[in-house]
Amino acid sequence: MPSVSKKALLGLFMLAALGRAEETTDGVVNDVVPGFPYGSEKVRGVNLGGWLVLEPWITPSIFDNAGESAVDEWSLCATLGAEQCRSVLEQHWSSFVTADDFNQIAAAGMNHVRIPIGYWALKHLNGDPYIDGQLAHLDNAVKWARTAGLKVLVDLHGAPGSQNGFDNSGKRGSIGWLQGDTYEPTKDALRDLAKRYAGDTDVLTAIEAVNEPLVPSGVSEDGLKQYYWDSWGVAREASQNTTVVLHDGFLPTESWNGFMTASAGVWFVMMDTHHYEVFDDSLLAMTPSTHASNACNFSAEHVQHSDKWTVVGEWTGAMTDCAKYLNGKGIGARYDGSYQGSTAIGTCDGKYQGTTSDLPQAERDGIRQFIEAQLDAFEKGSGWLYWTWKTEGAPEWDMHMQLAAGVFPNPVTERKFPGQC
Numbered sequence: 001m002p003s004v005s006k007k008a009l010l011g012l013f014m015l016a017a018l019g020r021a022e023e024t025t026d027g028v029v030n031d032v033v034p035g036f037p038y039g040s041e042k043v044r045g046v047n048l049g050g051w052l053v054l055e056p057w058i059t060p061s062i063f064d065n066a067g068e069s070a071v072d073e074w075s076l077c078a079t080l081g082a083e084q085c086r087s088v089l090e091q092h093w094s095s096f097v098t099a100d101d102f103n104q105i106a107a108a109g110m111n112h113v114r115i116p117i118g119y120w121a122l123k124h125l126n127g128d129p130y131i132d133g134q135l136a137h138l139d140n141a142v143k144w145a146r147t148a149g150l151k152v153l154v155d156l157h158g159a160p161g162s163q164n165g166f167d168n169s170g171k172r173g174s175i176g177w178l179q180g181d182t183y184e185p186t187k188d189a190l191r192d193l194a195k196r197y198a199g200d201t202d203v204l205t206a207i208e209a210v211n212e213p214l215v216p217s218g219v220s221e222d223g224l225k226q227y228y229w230d231s232w233g234v235a236r237e238a239s240q241n242t243t244v245v246l247h248d249g250f251l252p253t254e255s256w257n258g259f260m261t262a263s264a265g266v267w268f269v270m271m272d273t274h275h276y277e278v279f280d281d282s283l284l285a286m287t288p289s290t291h292a293s294n295a296c297n298f299s300a301e302h303v304q305h306s307d308k309w310t311v312v313g314e315w316t317g318a319m320t321d322c323a324k325y326l327n328g329k330g331i332g333a334r335y336d337g338s339y340q341g342s343t344a345i346g347t348c349d350g351k352y353q354g355t356t357s358d359l360p361q362a363e364r365d366g367i368r369q370f371i372e373a374q375l376d377a378f379e380k381g382s383g384w385l386y387w388t389w390k391t392e393g394a395p396e397w398d399m400h401m402q403l404a405a406g407v408f409p410n411p412v413t414e415r416k417f418p419g420q421c
Contacts (some may be wrong), residue, residue: 005136008256022098029267032240036111036151043383044412045112045153046105047314048141049098050388052134053116053157054089057169057325058391059096062088069397069403071329072167073118078129086131093137098364101389101400102141102148108403109411110134114385115141115159115413116211118170125160125181130170135196144298146203153200153245153313154193155208155386159186164214167328173286175214178223187230194238201239208245208272208313215249224249225259232266243268245313254305261307270382271306278321284335288366291319292373296421299377312378314387317371317407318396322352327395345351356395356405365416367396368407373420375412380421 036043051060054073063070066088070076077085105113117138120130138154145152161176162169165195176182190209191287197204209231213219228246236243248256253273260269275298277283277291286294295315303310320335332338334347351359359367378384386408391398402408409415 007309010029015298022403029262033203034243034268035203035241036243036381038206038243038268041111043112043311043385044110044379044381044391045114045150045383045385046110046387047114047116047385047387048101049116049168050391051115052093052121052137053168053170054092055403057323057394058388058399059092060324060329061392062092063325063329068330072170072172073078073414074129074171077131082129082131086133087393089131090133092217093134097137097141099140099144099147102144102150103379104403105389106148106150108408109413111149111151112383112385113145113389114153114157114208116168117118117157117193118158119160119186120158120170122189122192123160123185125185132271142197142200142203146200150203151206153206153208154197155211155245155313156186156193157211159210159213163210163219164341165217165262166212166214168212169348170223172328175218177210177213178220178227181351183223183227186227187234191234191237194235194242198238201242204242206243206245206270207235208247210247212247213249215251219249221249221251228260232260232269241268243270243309245270245272245311246272247272247313253302253310254307257305257307269372270309270311273302274314274387275312275378276314276316276318278318278326279334281342281345284320288319288369291370292417292420295370295374295377299380299421303381304380306381309382311382312374312384313386315374315378316387316397317367317374317402318394319366319370320346320352320396321401322348323391323397324353324393352396353393354395355393356398356401356407357407359395364405364407367402368409369417369420371402371408372415372417375409376415376421386406 056063070079121134158170159177160182162171162179165175321333334342336345390400403410
């Protein structure tokens with residue numbers, strides 16, 4: 001992996017041709033217009049989680065049908081074998097998200113979808129059990145988004161070796177990204193992704209370099225910074241007006257201030273931060289009103305102090321971790337004390353596994369209150385993308401079900417609990 005200290009930054013290769021980046025008040029840089037007016041128009045969107053990168057809690061049936069050893073997409077394909085895994089995934093890709101989903105998202109007043117994809121859709125490493133074929137469905141998504149009037153933020157959600165050790169990276173366990181021979185394949189995958197959609201920047205307006213690299217658990221901060229520079233250069237090889245999205249690496253978002261700004265000669269860079277309040281015992285014990293205050297404070301302390309466009313690219317209305325396999329297949333929930341080392345706060349009792357309409361009215365009101373607070377808080381920055389659009393039965397997380405049950409505002413600007421932030 002290149003050393004960041006050498007400043008041999010691929011990201012600056014275009015400057016000789018285009019000169020110093022100069023941004024005007026309307027976001028135009030060097031006469032280049034971004035594909036979406038980030039900063040002046042709010043991002044309002046949703047993630048298509050669990051579609052092109054599997055997560056056991058979003059589609060538990062796929063993993064249950066494969067047996068105990070299947071805990072992530074890597075082990076699913078290793079367990080089933082390539083032929084059967086391809087059959088299972090092609091069926092899932094073709095049915096889980098369709099053109100009608102894009103139409104429903106637009107009808108609710110949103111303007112973006114964030115689509116996770118793994119490196120294995122573009123590049124295979126020796127020993128990978130993954131199967132490819134996702135790109136044809138991503139192509140369809142771009143077409144459906146264009147028809148529906150939506151913009152696409154495509155997100156490299158899984159990197160070689162795993163950038164966080166979570167099952168959402170494709171492989172649960174240790175963090176191996178930026179170690180061994182993982183750097184160049186990641187950059188190559190991002191390059192291929194950017195080049196593939198270089199002619200679609202009217203729709204695919206942003207590309208996220210990598211999702212949730214876990215700096216506090218071992219991802220090199222210097223290595224991540226170098227990768228971000230290189231990612232900017234890779235994106236600029238393909239197009240001048242695609243916005244490059246950087247996740248904060250679980251560091252305070254404002255700690256990235258001064259990094260990759262216009263003064264360094266770069267343009268169209270956006271920060272992504274994620275906010276969840278279900279992965280800590282003390283947070284799980286809070287009331288909806290306290291959760292709402294936390295969201296307002298998070299925005300005030302972090303999102304609004306960033307020197308770049310900043311979106312909250314993942315967040316949820318959930319206030320428990322009761323969704324089946326949310327913490328990982330075979331791992332319990334903190335809320336009911338079945339997670340190792342946790343103390344029970346309440347009971348999951350199956351009510352958090354079903355439909356949103358089945359939840360008691362008081363709980364539906366609490367979720368809506370929390371959702372509305374976050375909508376207001378995150379629009380004080382550049383906007384938001386909810387996690388996630390659809391699940392097999394996680395009512396606190398499933399926007400599709402929440403819209404139908406009147407739990408997620410429809411349109412998204414409607415408020416039952418105004419003025420929380």
